[in-house]
Amino acid sequence: MKRVQFSHSPIPYLFIAPQIIIICIFFLWPAAQAIYQSFLLEDAFGLSSQFVWFKNYKDTILTDAWLQSAGFTLVFSFLVTFLSLALAMLLAVKANEVIQGARTYKTMLMWAYAIAPPVAGLMGNLMFNPLIGDLYYFLNAMGWDFNHKLDSFDAGFVVVLIAVWKQVSVNFIFFLSGLQGIPKSVLEAATIDCKSNLRRFWTMTFPLLAPTTFFLVVINITYAFFETFGIIDTTTGGAPGGSTSTLVYKVFTDGFRGNDLGGSSAQSVVLMVMVLALTVIQFRFIERKVHY
Amino acid sequence: MLKLSWHTISGHLILILGAIFMTAPVWVAFMSSTHSAETLFREGLQAWPGGHFFENYNEVLFVEGGVMKRVTASMMLWNSLLLGLGFAIGKVVISTLAAYAIVYFRFRLAAPLFWVIFMTLLLPLEVRIIPSYEVVAGMGLLDTHTGLILPLIASATGTFYFRQFYKSVPEELLEAARLDGANAWQFFIDILVPISKTMIAAILIIMFVVGWNQYLWPLIMTTNEDNYTLVIGIKQIYQVLSEGGELPQFQKAYALTILATLPPVIVVLVFQSWFVKGLVESEK
Numbered sequence: 001m002k003r004v005q006f007s008h009s010p011i012p013y014l015f016i017a018p019q020i021i022i023i024c025i026f027f028l029w030p031a032a033q034a035i036y037q038s039f040l041l042e043d044a045f046g047l048s049s050q051f052v053w054f055k056n057y058k059d060t061i062l063t064d065a066w067l068q069s070a071g072f073t074l075v076f077s078f079l080v081t082f083l084s085l086a087l088a089m090l091l092a093v094k095a096n097e098v099i100q101g102a103r104t105y106k107t108m109l110m111w112a113y114a115i116a117p118p119v120a121g122l123m124g125n126l127m128f129n130p131l132i133g134d135l136y137y138f139l140n141a142m143g144w145d146f147n148h149k150l151d152s153f154d155a156g157f158v159v160v161l162i163a164v165w166k167q168v169s170v171n172f173i174f175f176l177s178g179l180q181g182i183p184k185s186v187l188e189a190a191t192i193d194c195k196s197n198l199r200r201f202w203t204m205t206f207p208l209l210a211p212t213t214f215f216l217v218v219i220n221i222t223y224a225f226f227e228t229f230g231i232i233d234t235t236t237g238g239a240p241g242g243s244t245s246t247l248v249y250k251v252f253t254d255g256f257r258g259n260d261l262g263g264s265s266a267q268s269v270v271l272m273v274m275v276l277a278l279t280v281i282q283f284r285f286i287e288r289k290v291h292y
Numbered sequence: 293m294l295k296l297s298w299h300t301i302s303g304h305l306i307l308i309l310g311a312i313f314m315t316a317p318v319w320v321a322f323m324s325s326t327h328s329a330e331t332l333f334r335e336g337l338q339a340w341p342g343g344h345f346f347e348n349y350n351e352v353l354f355v356e357g358g359v360m361k362r363v364t365a366s367m368m369l370w371n372s373l374l375l376g377l378g379f380a381i382g383k384v385v386i387s388t389l390a391a392y393a394i395v396y397f398r399f400r401l402a403a404p405l406f407w408v409i410f411m412t413l414l415l416p417l418e419v420r421i422i423p424s425y426e427v428v429a430g431m432g433l434l435d436t437h438t439g440l441i442l443p444l445i446a447s448a449t450g451t452f453y454f455r456q457f458y459k460s461v462p463e464e465l466l467e468a469a470r471l472d473g474a475n476a477w478q479f480f481i482d483i484l485v486p487i488s489k490t491m492i493a494a495i496l497i498i499m500f501v502v503g504w505n506q507y508l509w510p511l512i513m514t515t516n517e518d519n520y521t522l523v524i525g526i527k528q529i530y531q532v533l534s535e536g537g538e539l540p541q542f543q544k545a546y547a548l549t550i551l552a553t554l555p556p557v558i559v560v561l562v563f564q565s566w567f568v569k570g571l572v573e574s575e576k
Binding site for chain 1: 299300303304306307310311313314315317318320321324332333336337385386387389390392393394396397399401402405408409411412413414415416418419420421422423424426427428442443445446447448451476477480501504505506507508511512523524526527530540542545546549552553556557559560561564568571572
């Protein structure tokens with residue numbers, strides 16, 4: 001809040017109105033609808049509906065398909081977050097150290113941010129295409145009986161690889177900006193005190209990057225939950241047998257392809273709760289971080 | 293004198309491998325898009341340019357009735373551009389205005405409205421996708437640009453970004469403007485907007501890329517092929533290309549992925565420093 005302000009009048013309401021109206025129509029109302037519909041059971045033609053309390057939750061959440069999807073989402077999110085963060089941190093630390101060619105490296109490592117996840121998915125899909133994909137041949141030639149259309153581990157491998165590839169650049173940009181925030185004098189002092197590069201990384205750089213890392217963990221989990229939809233839709237489509245279907249992908253397939261509105265809404269509400277929990281954890285941590 | 297330590301060499305090695313990892317897939321896609329269908333089918337992916345660049349790109353961009361019935365990549369390019377620009381501009385306009393109200397005015401509903409805006413940060417569109425579809429369908433906005441863009445700009449990332457910036461603007465500016473007799477609108481448009489030019493540019497760039505790359509919402513929203521954006525169109529086309537009875541037209545699929553990639557990549561490369569600024573500061 002500014003000390004000097006305009007006094008109250010209808011004017012601020014005019015300024016804030018466009019945003020509030022859009023939020024009411026396209027955010028609050030649909031979100032409320034999702035919660036409401038999750039308690040309804042509709043007949044096959046959508047003509048009548050009945051209030052059924054938690055039946056939709058019981059029928060969709062406690063099924064093997066949902067639990068399988070939840071399990072995959074968990075493993076998938078962990079792998080994508082861990083691998084893309086580790087890779088990006090390594091590259092950012094190195095890019096911050098080198099002098100020759102630093103600009104070129106940085107550009108080449110961050111530009112993939114601009115590529116849409118489904119486009120990355122299609123490029124990857126063609127790489128693993130049995131007809132022309134070089135990676136498909138390569139993996140089979142290496143003795144790995146690779147077939148992502150039939151084997152759920154192989155399908156998971158493809159999805160994780162593409163999702164990591166797509167996310168490295170974002171993490172790289174944030175790590176680099178975090179590293180550039182460390183004063184040069186601190187770096188020089190550390191170089192004099194500690195000759196071992198590896199030890200200097202773990203005792204100084206890594207702790208100084210911790211706030212950035214934590215912030216990125218939340219960003220990456222959100223990415224793995226939601227934005228990878230495009231990657232999954234363009235590579236495996238959840239196949240084989242729903243083994244690579246994340247929770248968001250399942251909401252989409254159940255709701256739009258399966259026409260199960262109540263069940264799909266119940267899944268949406270569970271997702272909302274998960275995201276809210278994640279945010280609460282994030283804020284808790286950020287508050288603690290401020291005092292360190 | 294140049295002293296090369298093992299540490300420096302290994303650093304370069306890691307960076308070179310990283311750069312190859314991040315660029316090779318797109319390079320191969322681009323190179324493969326300049327070959328003929330036969331070459332790709334016989335020899336697999338290509339790492340060097342071939343002689344079919346103009347032929348392939350001309351066909352996907354302009355020839356109707358080729359891959360899909362009426363839609364050409366140039367039409368989809370136009371739709372993508374509208375989505376990217378509409379999303380970016382819409383977001384900047386509503387969020388600068390809302391942030392202005394929050395920071396510079398004292399009004400009764402300020403606190404609850406701030407919380408309403410804040411809430412949108414917590415729940416992405418994906419978790420309320422089906423009711424959002426119903427709302428837009430109920431308003432008769434399916435297959436329109438309005439219906440496509442408005443639900444996407446409902447989130448408040450931009451508002452918080454500008455709120456942060458306005459708070460750092462010196463208070464003397466408003467005092468001086470008031471002494472000169474400026475009203476609320478004049479202060480906003482003549483002083484605040486000009487001094488936030490670089491912030492606005494940074495957020496425009498980021499939001500253009502985000503808008504261009506939207507997938508799930510346009511996919512659900514768009515039923516008429518005429519309204520396909522590149523990002524959602526290529527998947528449909530890819531299916532047609534690879535499942536057709538004749539020789540799969542992979543070179544065209546690659547040409548389309550390159551076309552879908554090129555505009556946001558150019559924006560990011562040309563405005564790199566603004567883009568990094570926009571990304572780092574809008575997420576915080």
